[in-house]
Amino acid sequence: xxxxxxxxxxxxxxxxxxxxxxxxxxxxxxxxxxxxxxxxxxxxxxxxxxxxxxxxxxxxxxxxxxxxxxxxxxxxxxxxxxxxxxxxxxxxxxxxxxxxxxxxxxxxxxxxxxxxxxxxxxxxxxxxxxxxxxxxxxxxxxxxxxxxxxxxxxxxxxxxxxxxxxxxxxxxxxxxxxxxxxxxxxxxxxxxxxxxxxxxxxxxxxxxxxxxxxxxxxxxxxxxxxxxxxxxxxxxxxxxxxxxxxxxxxxxxxxxxxxxxxxxxxxxxxxxxxxxxxxxxxxxxxxxxxxxxxxxxxxxxxxxxxxxxxxxxxxxxxxxxxxxxxxxxxxxxxxxxxxxxxxxxxxxxxxxxxxxxxxxxxxxxxxxxxxxxxxxxxxxxxxxxxxxxxxxxxxxxxxxxxxxxxxxxxxxxxxxxxxxxxxxxxxxxxxxxxxxxxxxxxxxxxxxxxxxxxxxxxxxxxxxxxxxxxxxxxxxxxxxxxxxxxxxxxxxxxxxxxxxxxxxxxxxxxxxxxxxxxxxxxxxxxxxxxxxxxxxxxxxxxxxxxxxxxxxxxxxxxxxxxxxxx
Numbered sequence: 233x234x235x236x237x238x239x240x241x242x243x244x245x246x247x248x249x250x251x252x253x254x255x256x257x258x259x260x261x262x263x264x265x266x267x268x269x270x271x272x273x274x275x276x277x278x279x280x281x282x283x284x285x286x287x288x289x290x291x292x293x294x295x296x297x298x299x300x301x302x303x304x305x306x307x308x309x310x311x312x313x314x315x316x317x318x319x320x321x322x323x324x325x326x327x328x329x330x331x332x333x334x335x336x337x338x339x340x341x342x343x344x345x346x347x348x349x350x351x352x353x354x355x356x357x358x359x360x361x362x363x364x365x366x367x368x369x370x371x372x373x374x375x376x377x378x379x380x381x382x383x384x385x386x387x388x389x390x391x392x393x394x395x396x397x398x399x400x401x402x403x404x405x406x407x408x409x410x411x412x413x414x415x416x417x418x419x420x421x422x423x424x425x426x427x428x429x430x431x432x433x434x435x436x437x438x439x440x441x442x443x444x445x446x447x448x449x450x451x452x453x454x455x456x457x458x459x460x461x462x463x464x465x466x467x468x469x470x471x472x473x474x475x476x477x478x479x480x481x482x483x484x485x486x487x488x489x490x491x492x493x494x495x496x497x498x499x500x501x502x503x504x505x506x507x508x509x510x511x512x513x514x515x516x517x518x519x520x521x522x523x524x525x526x527x528x529x530x531x532x533x534x535x536x537x538x539x540x541x542x543x544x545x546x547x548x549x550x551x552x553x554x555x556x557x558x559x560x561x562x563x564x565x566x567x568x569x570x571x572x573x574x575x576x577x578x579x580x581x582x583x584x585x586x587x588x589x590x591x592x593x594x595x596x597x598x599x600x601x602x603x604x605x606x607x608x609x610x611x612x613x614x615x616x617x618x619x620x621x622x623x624x625x626x627x628x629x630x631x632x633x634x635x636x637x638x639x640x641x642x643x644x645x646x647x648x649x650x651x652x653x654x655x656x657x658x659x660x661x662x663x664x665x666x667x668x669x670x671x672x673x674x675x676x677x678x679x680x681x682x683x684x685x686x687x688x689x690x691x692x693x694x695x696x697x698x699x700x701x702x703x704x705x706x707x708x709x710x711x712x713x714x715x716x717x718x719x720x721x722x723x724x725x726x727x728x729x730x731x732x733x734x735x736x737x738x739x740x741x742x743x744x745x746x747x748x749x750x751x752x753x754x755x756x757x758x759x760x761x762x763x764x765x766x767x768x769x770x771x772x773x774x775x776x777x778x779x780x781x782x783x784x785x786x787x788x789x790x791x792x793x794x795x796x797x798x
Contacts, residue, residue: 334451379436420467558635558637
């Protein structure tokens with residue numbers, strides 16, 4: 233088997249095992265060379281199915297190369313490279329080892345041609361990524377990591393059971409279009425939905441990502457949820473149930489993000505918002521909408537990593553990303569401020585930035601498909617994401633009131649990583665042609681029309697005006713130290729409390745029953761002991777006449793029952 237028949241994910245997974253053996257400059261050079269080698273590996277691949285294995289009577293396709301898998305393979309490898317450069321300041325090897333193994337597992341999953349191979353890499357992403365959450369190094373990070381792991385493993389087990397059902401019904405494990413009506417279809421749908429952070433299944437994202445280290449969050453933002461987007465696009469394109477699900481995903485995080493004080497958690501909510509656009513595109517299922525989903529996944533990975541990197545740099549230098557404790561950092565971290573603004577402009581969909589050329593495809597597809605309510609919801613969500621990620625993040629992080637905090641600019645490696653991401657955000661926005669050429673279907677779409685540009689600029693300007701008025705009138709929610717309740721309150725507080733109450737009540741009932749039983753047993757024992765005395769009923773002799781009387785009574789009772797039965 234040649235290297236072109238091996239999954240590119242194995243390059244990062246196997247390569248990650250050598251990281252702990254290296255030190256100093258040698259490790260830094262290796263961290264950059266490894267994803268570059270992965271990019272070279274990708275460039276050598278040709279379309280088709282390779283790496284076919286026969287195991288326990290199953291046919292596994294470990295490498296399926298087509299336009300979908302190549303697009304996600306390229307962006308995942310680019311994200312691994314940027315994340316590696318961002319992590320060069322780390323002195324320990326744990327996070328980079330886990331990060332590369334995690335990235336390699338995600339790449340292996342997108343090139344998987346069968347459900348069992350997908351399952352193996354799917355679970356590997358869970359096991360490797362939880363180490364990045366625990367790298368936060370706090371008690372809350374440990375607890376969040378445990379919850380994260382449980383959720384991700386649950387997603388994998390649903391995927392496994394769905395694969396078993398499909399294989400039993402069809403004799404095939406091919407990972408192609410599935411649909412809800414297929415054997416195991418709903419299990420696949422829920423498994424992918426958990427990893428994609430569907431509404432009510434989303435809180436693992438906001439719970440875990442902000443607890444990770446500054447490097448860990450950058451790795452996490454790129455792979456898990458976008459792997460789920462890829463799986464949904466591959467297995468459930470055109471499933472109309474995804475349209476309302478995606479529309480809800482775009483809208484509800486806005487309200488949480490506006491009142492949230494932790495700026496990395498704000499970005500986690502905006503990540504959920506952006507996933508909603510992609511889910512809508514998958515649900516619509518046209519070539520334009522699916523191209524929009526693929527393009528938006530590509531651009532989103534870059535600009536979201538840029539935003540998380542900027543906040544990670546603030547956390548690294550200042551020690552906090554609480555909006556109530558920041559402000560005025562543009563004086564100390566001017567380059568980080570510029571990079572953050574570029575990421576904010578990209579996620580907001582400003583013309584000439586990457587988010588505009590991808591998001592407009594999904595909006596156009598919704599309009600062409602006459603999904604009026606969905607289209608209006610997406611417009612609202614576009615204004616909302618500009619409100620909380622385009623304005624709130626830079627404003628409260630670097631401007632706003634002067635917190636008096638003064639620090640050094642971000643380390644050089646962080647600035648280089650942010651610079652690469654920023655160049656890609658602007659480059660794709662100005663020249664979207666190379667990205668469009670990579671998309672799954674031929675692109676017949678021009679983002680820079682008068683209607684697209686003017687409509688988006690009007691939307692953004694009105695959103696900025698609304699933010700300004702709310703701040704001027706002091707109606708905008710202030711940045712306060714607070715805990716905002718999401719549905720995770722149910723399984724983090726309500727359900728455990730109910731469980732503890734139920735267990736306590738059951739134990740109390742058992743204790744009461746045992747006490748009553750013990751008291752009754754004591755009474756019975758006392759009664760028996762009393763009648764075992766010399767003159768007791770169990771010891772003394774019974775008169776013959778009494779015994780004869782009882783025998784006659786029992787005989788009469790038997791005869792009565794016998795004749796009644798006749």
